Amino acid sequence: MKRVFPLFLGGITLVLIILAWFTSGGVARREMRQANTPEQAVRLMLSQIQGHNFDAAYARLSNRGDVDKNAFIREFNGSYGSLLTYSSLENFDIWGLHSSDQESTMRVRLHYSTGVGPLDDVRDVKVQKSGDTWKVFWPVNNATKLPPQVIPVNYLRWDVIGRGAGDEWGVQNVDTPQVRILSMNAIQRPDGVTLVGEVVNEDSVPAFVNVGATLLDHAGNEIAQESSFDKIAHTLLPKQVSPYRIDFPNMRMEKIKNVRMDAKALLAAASADPVIEVNQQKVETDPLGKKVLSGQLTNEGGQVVDIPHVIVSYYDSNGKVVWVSDGYVAQPLLPQVPVPFAVDLPADISKNVQSYHVVVNHFDRVSS
Amino acid sequence: MRAVIIAAMMCFSGVSAVASEIHAPAQVTAGTAITIRTSGSGDATFYLVGPASASKTKVQAGSNIPIDSDQLEDAGRYVAALCASDGCTAANFFVKPAAANKLSFLVHPSRVPVGTPQGITAVAIVHDSFRNIVLQPSPVTFSIMAKNEKSVSAARTSENGVAWVRLTSAKKGGPTRLGAAIGHADEIRVVQQVAADACNLRIKASRAKRGFLVETEPVHDCGGNPVPDGTVVSFTESDAAGKTTVDVPIKRGVAKIEMPIDGSAKITVASGVVTGNELEVTGGQ
Numbered sequence A: 001m002k003r004v005f006p007l008f009l010g011g012i013t014l015v016l017i018i019l020a021w022f023t024s025g026g027v028a029r030r031e032m033r034q035a036n037t038p039e040q041a042v043r044l045m046l047s048q049i050q051g052h053n054f055d056a057a058y059a060r061l062s063n064r065g066d067v068d069k070n071a072f073i074r075e076f077n078g079s080y081g082s083l084l085t086y087s088s089l090e091n092f093d094i095w096g097l098h099s100s101d102q103e104s105t106m107r108v109r110l111h112y113s114t115g116v117g118p119l120d121d122v123r124d125v126k127v128q129k130s131g132d133t134w135k136v137f138w139p140v141n142n143a144t145k146l147p148p149q150v151i152p153v154n155y156l157r158w159d160v161i162g163r164g165a166g167d168e169w170g171v172q173n174v175d176t177p178q179v180r181i182l183s184m185n186a187i188q189r190p191d192g193v194t195l196v197g198e199v200v201n202e203d204s205v206p207a208f209v210n211v212g213a214t215l216l217d218h219a220g221n222e223i224a225q226e227s228s229f230d231k232i233a234h235t236l237l238p239k240q241v242s243p244y245r246i247d248f249p250n251m252r253m254e255k256i257k258n259v260r261m262d263a264k265a266l267l268a269a270a271s272a273d274p275v276i277e278v279n280q281q282k283v284e285t286d287p288l289g290k291k292v293l294s295g296q297l298t299n300e301g302g303q304v305v306d307i308p309h310v311i312v313s314y315y316d317s318n319g320k321v322v323w324v325s326d327g328y329v330a331q332p333l334l335p336q337v338p339v340p341f342a343v344d345l346p347a348d349i350s351k352n353v354q355s356y357h358v359v360v361n362h363f364d365r366v367s368s
Numbered sequence B: 001m002r003a004v005i006i007a008a009m010m011c012f013s014g015v016s017a018v019a020s021e022i023h024a025p026a027q028v029t030a031g032t033a034i035t036i037r038t039s040g041s042g043d044a045t046f047y048l049v050g051p052a053s054a055s056k057t058k059v060q061a062g063s064n065i066p067i068d069s070d071q072l073e074d075a076g077r078y079v080a081a082l083c084a085s086d087g088c089t090a091a092n093f094f095v096k097p098a099a100a101n102k103l104s105f106l107v108h109p110s111r112v113p114v115g116t117p118q119g120i121t122a123v124a125i126v127h128d129s130f131r132n133i134v135l136q137p138s139p140v141t142f143s144i145m146a147k148n149e150k151s152v153s154a155a156r157t158s159e160n161g162v163a164w165v166r167l168t169s170a171k172k173g174g175p176t177r178l179g180a181a182i183g184h185a186d187e188i189r190v191v192q193q194v195a196a197d198a199c200n201l202r203i204k205a206s207r208a209k210r211g212f213l214v215e216t217e218p219v220h221d222c223g224g225n226p227v228p229d230g231t232v233v234s235f236t237e238s239d240a241a242g243k244t245t246v247d248v249p250i251k252r253g254v255a256k257i258e259m260p261i262d263g264s265a266k267i268t269v270a271s272g273v274v275t276g277n278e279l280e281v282t283g284g285q
Helices: A004-023 A026-032 A038-050 A054-059 A069-077 B002-015
Strands: A087-099 A103-114 A117-130 A133-137 A179-189 A192-201 A207-216 A222-227 A241-249 A258-267 A276-285 A291-299 A307-315 A321-328 A339-344 A355-363 B021-023 B027-029 B034-039 B043-049 B054-060 B065-067 B076-084 B087-096 B102-108 B111-113 B120-127 B139-146 B152-157 B162-167 B174-182 B185-194 B203-208 B211-216 B232-239 B242-249 B256-259 B264-271 B274-282
Touching (some): A038 A087, A038 A103, A038 A117, A038 A133, A054 A069, A192 A207, A192 A258, A192 A321, A222 A241, A241 A355, A307 A339, B021 B087, B102 B174, B139 B162, B152 B162, B203 B274
Antiparallel strands (some): A087 A103, A207 A222, A276 A291, B102 B120, B120 B162, B139 B174, B211 B256
């Protein structure tokens, strides 16, 4: 009896360890170690990236001689305080596009969990047969980097000195900036009601803006209150226009009689730098068949932009804002280096879209 | 608490056997020392309850009680009460504000577009030296001191302690000093008169290294005032490669940006809700 209990405990422990190995994908990893198929090669590499085993993932590349290891790691780990530095690869999907005996193309969708919500990255990856195994051919990043130089930047910067707590009553203060809601359009969406529109800073100083809305029912009672949260460029320079979007989940238009809009503005220290150019904007269908507005962002300044945030307002033929969508860009904006972006556009709305306006917001480690 | 004390004192005064009496002046000017006469005899306690203070002193009934000027700085109703062994007696008196000598000067807004009718409001609240609002009509002199121009002034009489003027902002941008004066007080505020919306916004394009350099002509409002640096001008260019937009802040009076252009392109410009001219350019020409 003395021996039975330890043996029983040992057996239970062994069973649990085996179960844990199975559930953690141990079998799949072991099967994939051989990478007998293109999908296995990609899956193995991405599993190793997910587990932060970058050496092993890098070893799965067929063109290691052309790909810098640190650059490869930075593609998943991020750099310069970009969004990927605050994220982790949560999971991924892989499916084949076309295949031959020696080469295959796989499409992967990487699901990142980031500080601002989920982020998807879709890539087409070539896989090549090398002996008995398949290896991933990783595209070489040929992005040009600006040579070392000094870029003089002399855009305005605004600082604010407010009235002190010790100042006597009646001593002059600086007024909050004048902002105005240019338009508001309420749209019924399958998952709720959405308010979209634009707001302008009419003042000659920068403003930190937030737009809120209160829905009133037929009896004049408040039924919901929301704000634009991050669906707006909060810091608006003088005469700058920003789209905004306010979502009311699980709300029906029939319940709403009135909407009370509220644009709040505060004086904010701000800089007119950096200027970000948005090139090659077009509405197109992405590889997954979804409508997107894509383009390139180019940082015209000399300072790295850590986390770019793109907000787009779409207009119909009457110039009415019919939708606002936004998206964070995973890569940082290095000076003068174009970075692609794409933001979703619902298919049912895209057919009414005649034009659009893109605003780029940015968040930096030093300032935002 | 103050109401309770006053009520208690009034109650005492009602039940007193008129042995002790207290005589206060009916009206006193703030910051003036007074003497309160009392009658009776023996040890007593003197209470003085004002709008912002209360004090308690041991006195001799029948003597004159001096009240220092610093005890009577707050305008309003005061209750003086004398409590002796034979009961309490009380008297009310009012302290009125002293002569107008201070101002709270409120000017709104701190920034105003040029040529805004009645766009500036200047309000002066008249106080005496002890920050009591002077309700009696008092003359307040408002003055406007625009840069490089002669000062203009106008007198307004305060009503219930407040005097105000509404002003139309000047046609020319820049800081303007607004003043209000009464007694020894002379308060100054500065209002920034800023250019209104851009007017007749025009752009031109010239060939550059990366495509075309697109720049505005010096941006002015309709009154010819330069729109302040930092104001955003939005350039939009449409060509075969798609659309390019960029928000550029005005720098030294103009906004400019280099734009890549593929084939024929249309360039438009806007600042806030104001749109400008449209250019058609062709790359490679």
